[in-house]
Amino acid sequence: MRTIGVIPSRWSSVRFPGKSLAMICGKPLVRWVVEASLRAESLDEVIVATDDERIADAVGNSGARVVMTSPGHPSGTDRVAEAADAGDDDIVVNIQGDEPLIAPELIDAVASKLAGDDFYDMSTACTPIRAAEDLLSPTVVKVVLDSNDGALYFSRLPIPFRRDGEQDLSSGLYMRHIGIYGYRGAFLKKMVAEPPCLLEQTESLEQLRAMWIGG
Template identity: 50%
Template sequence: MKITAVIPARYASTRFVGKALEDIQGRPMVQHVYERTSRATLVSDVIVATDDERIAQAVRAFGGRVEMTRADHETGTDRLAEVAARIDAEILVNVQGDEPLIEPGMIDQAIAPLMHDPTLQMATLKSRIKTLHDFLSPNVVKVVADLKGNVLYFSRSPLPNFRDKWNDLKDEAFVSGKLLCFKHVGLYVYRRDFLPVFTALKPTYLELSEKLEQLRALENGYRIKVVETEFDSIGVDTPADLEKVLEKLNAQGAR
């Protein structure tokens, strides 16, 4: 089974223009993402999908594979679907281009459900919430699932709502496991045939309300498997996030 990871990378990011090319210990951020993704055991090939020649040149310079895409895509999934139509792969992994610390094991964990269940079209990841700040923050997407690991809902609001336990909303309660809550990790795996179906669907009410594209799949009755991961990463949305990445790498002495 051929599995290809695609890294959508834009230059004109709203909050951090040109972040894909920001230097991290002598290499552009997109190279860190590419190299870490390449280490995933289940991934056969890695492609950077971009509409910007500056990013394309940087990828070619380190020997990476790049596919140029249209500039009018509204989401990374749309960019992924364009690339998927051109290549020979049964499963596509959408790896965010602003995750320079992504663990290869996370990618393998997200892929595994589609390898074991031929009826499954889409999978993603979740990790434990351990702070009250993350639980309450609208910038941290929460996810709840059924007992079989199928997603019930994603939300920017606190989820679930602890009706009788608001006095327990402290960091310790989350760390100890007294309150089990999960944040969504934005790494997606799709069966190739599902991508054109998904991207052809019109945006839905809940999707537009929460500004969460994955709700479109749920509202149209598609099942999403979510796997818990013990790994954590730092998404780079702002220059401050980049500083956190550099601090972590320097503390690890890693390159």
């Protein structure tokens, strides 16, 4: 079994074309993500999955392997699946290419959740919501957890809804989703083979497809 970190990175961002190569303190954004990923103790390999030679050149001799992927992928998850080419028992961690401050410890935590527990096929991360504006913002994705820290649902709306009175942010119920994902190889293949489900299309949240198919 291998644990593979994959950083999907593309040029054609709708809101910020070329974002992966935006310079931050003298280095392209993607290099910051690569360097943080290489410090994660759980990863056997770090791959940058891209369809653009400019991004491949920026990764250079950083220590990550570049895999040139199809330009036609509908999502970063599809790009990750192609680049990882994982075995069924491998663990693949999808590390967002626009998170220069990603903590290696967070990557390790997402990977170790699968390595240490056969019950789940997919893992992710969240953190408590502290500010009311974050709870109300549709750009902040919320997740509700069960007693074993399994995700019950993700939404852009404030969940769980409190019928009587305002939501109590000190309750520990209100969690902000962090966009990093771990997959078992077999489940990643299953997920990208499935079409988007109605819940995913409604909320515009790809992780709802994983829940729809039993992840």
